[in-house]
Every structure is written in structure tokens, then in C-alpha cells.
Amino acid sequence: MVSQTRGVLYPARLPEFHRLPPEAHARDLVVWFWIPEWDIEPGRSSRQDIVGYPALNLVVDQGVVTLSGATTRAAHRDLSGTGWAVGALLRPAAVAVLTDDPAALVDDETIIDAPDLVDAVGVAMRTGSGHRERAVTAFSDWLALRIGPIEGAVSQANALVDVLMGDGAADTVEEAATRLAVSVRTLQRLAHRYVGVSPAAMIRRRRLQEAAERLRLDPGLDLSALAAELGYADHAHLTRDFRSVLGIAPRTYRAGAGVESAEGASP
The missing domain is CATH 1.10.10 (Arc Repressor Mutant, subunit A)
Known part of the structure; x- marks a missing residue:
């Protein structure tokens, strides 16, 4: 499995966050499940910035199931109060049954009528130790039943x-x-x-995610060398890609991510 925080631009801001593998019978349907849980003091919020994977996500959140499409830009969500969400990063086999036109959901989402999924995941998340694993099992079971065998x-x-x-x-x-x-x-x-x-868009997103992760983990990394290693034409190409999706230059992101990492590491 890819690192727990790839695609998350500022991991130090994260509440409790987990990526868990699907059950064996759902491995053709889900890459992984992602589960944030948060309890933020009154009057404050936590902004989560994400450069998402080029894929669709099925998410149980606040008693609603949404199917979210691939994104063309960085996204954010401001968390407050207490809550949780359980999301599935879907493989194409699951997408084929849930929507006929994933292109129509790019940078958008739609509500899926699935009260049984809401109930099953909600019950699991409200239990004690092992609640995340039980939520993954319930979600995997629901998908396997809904999708059925895959082929062709x-x-x-x-x-x-x-x-x-x-x-x-x-x-x-x-x-x-x-x-x-x-x-x-x-x-x-x-x-x-x-x-x-x-x-081509999927390849560009993978490169951008890796570039952001590498810059965050190694503040001294040479941008020209990184651009060449990841297949960008040159440093300027990497910078253009960063600006078009994240809205900031790589050097600006690296400086901000470095501050976030330092703050997150302090007691």
C-alpha cells in the first residue's frame, strides 16, 4: 500500500487518520479505505488540503453516502466539532456499477441511496476497540454484494x-x-x-503527488533533479503543474510543508 499520507498536502494538520486495506473479497473493488476521526475544540477548525488520486471515492459521512469523482485541482475541507467519515478509494470494477458516466462526476459528487450501508458502517464506527476494522468489513461486504463478480x-x-x-x-x-x-x-x-x-491526466496526478511528498519529506531536495527523476521536461514544467493544481509554486509549498512538519513534531 502507498504511504499513509500521499495526497495529503499538510499531514501535520490531520486529525486521527487511517488507510486500511479491503477485505480479500473486495480487493478487486477497492484500493483502500480511508477513515478520518476528529474531535476539535469549540471555536476552532482543522483545514484538510488534498490532492486526490485520479479515482472515484464512495464515502459514508454524516449519515449520507456520496460518490465523488476524480478531481482536477487540490481540494480542501474544514473540519469542526466531532465526527468521522469512512471512504473507499474505488477501483474501476466498482465504478462500473455505481455510475454510467464517471466523467460527469469530475470535480463533483452525487448522493447514492444506500441506507443499509449507512447503518452497517455507522454501527461499526460506534463500537469500541476495532471499530475501524469492523467498518471496513461492513463496507467490503456491501460492495461485494452490490457489485458481484467482475470480468472482461x-x-x-x-x-x-x-x-x-x-x-x-x-x-x-x-x-x-x-x-x-x-x-x-x-x-x-x-x-x-x-x-x-x-x-495522461492520471500520470500527471501521480507525478504531482509524488513530487509533493518528496518535497515535504526532504526540504533540501533539488527541484531540477526531482523534475527529471519524475519525468517532467524540466524544472519549469514541474512548477507549472504545481501552480495549475495546487495554486502555489513548489518552493512555496516546500516552505509551508516544512513549517507544518516542524509544528507537528513538537510536543
Whole structure:
């Protein structure tokens, strides 16, 4: 599994946050479950900034189930009071059943009518020790029952995400198509149908997430060297990508993330 905080821009601000693997029978449906829990003193809030994965999320939050699409920019949420959420980062096999048009949900969300999922996850989260694991089991069971067995093009779409986002991911769309033994056009069609964004956009998002994580963890990292390592044309290309999605330059983000890390590490 990828690091617990990749995609989270300022981890020191996080409340209690966990990423947990799905149950075995839901591994073709979910990459991981993410569960924040918070208890923030009155009059204060905690801003969470995220550069999301190019995927859809199914989320149980405040008694509502939402299906959120892939994003084209950084997003944030201000947490206050006491609460929790349980989200599933979906694989294409699950997306295929939940929506016919994931592209229509890019930078948007829709409510899913699933009171049984709300009840099952809510009961699990309100129990004592092991509540997160029980919530994952309940969510995995619901998805497995709702989605059923997968095959054909859906299995191929799952493989597409692995090639573009997993360990040793392809650096170009052409490389990904070659690995999957399909044409570039077929690859693009699969991405549009099951993710909602292009394969090139998925590669760019992966690079940006890794760049942000590397800059946060190594404040002395040379930007030109990082750009070359991640496949950017040059330092300026990395900076443009940062600005277009995060709204700030890499140097500005690195300085702010360094302060956050220092504050988070203090007693």
C-alpha cells in the first residue's frame, strides 16, 4: 500500500487518520479505505488540503453516502466539532456499477441511496476497540454484494489503474498501452469509461503527488533533479503543474510543508 499520507498536502494538520486495506473479497473493488476521526475544540477548525488520486471515492459521512469523482485541482475541507467519515478509494470494477458516466462526476459528487450501508458502517464506527476494522468489513461486504463478480473489460480497467498508478508505474501513455497489449485509443477509452479522466491526466496526478511528498519529506531536495527523476521536461514544467493544481509554486509549498512538519513534531 502507498504511504499513509500521499495526497495529503499538510499531514501535520490531520486529525486521527487511517488507510486500511479491503477485505480479500473486495480487493478487486477497492484500493483502500480511508477513515478520518476528529474531535476539535469549540471555536476552532482543522483545514484538510488534498490532492486526490485520479479515482472515484464512495464515502459514508454524516449519515449520507456520496460518490465523488476524480478531481482536477487540490481540494480542501474544514473540519469542526466531532465526527468521522469512512471512504473507499474505488477501483474501476466498482465504478462500473455505481455510475454510467464517471466523467460527469469530475470535480463533483452525487448522493447514492444506500441506507443499509449507512447503518452497517455507522454501527461499526460506534463500537469500541476495532471499530475501524469492523467498518471496513461492513463496507467490503456491501460492495461485494452490490457489485458481484467482475470480468472482461472491467478486469482490464483495473489493470489499467495498476499500470498507471501502482508500483513501477508506466511513465507514458504509450508505455502503459504496450504493457496492457492494447492500443492507445483503447487505453483512453477505458480510462474515460471507468475513471473519467485521461491516462495522461492520471500520470500527471501521480507525478504531482509524488513530487509533493518528496518535497515535504526532504526540504533540501533539488527541484531540477526531482523534475527529471519524475519525468517532467524540466524544472519549469514541474512548477507549472504545481501552480495549475495546487495554486502555489513548489518552493512555496516546500516552505509551508516544512513549517507544518516542524509544528507537528513538537510536543
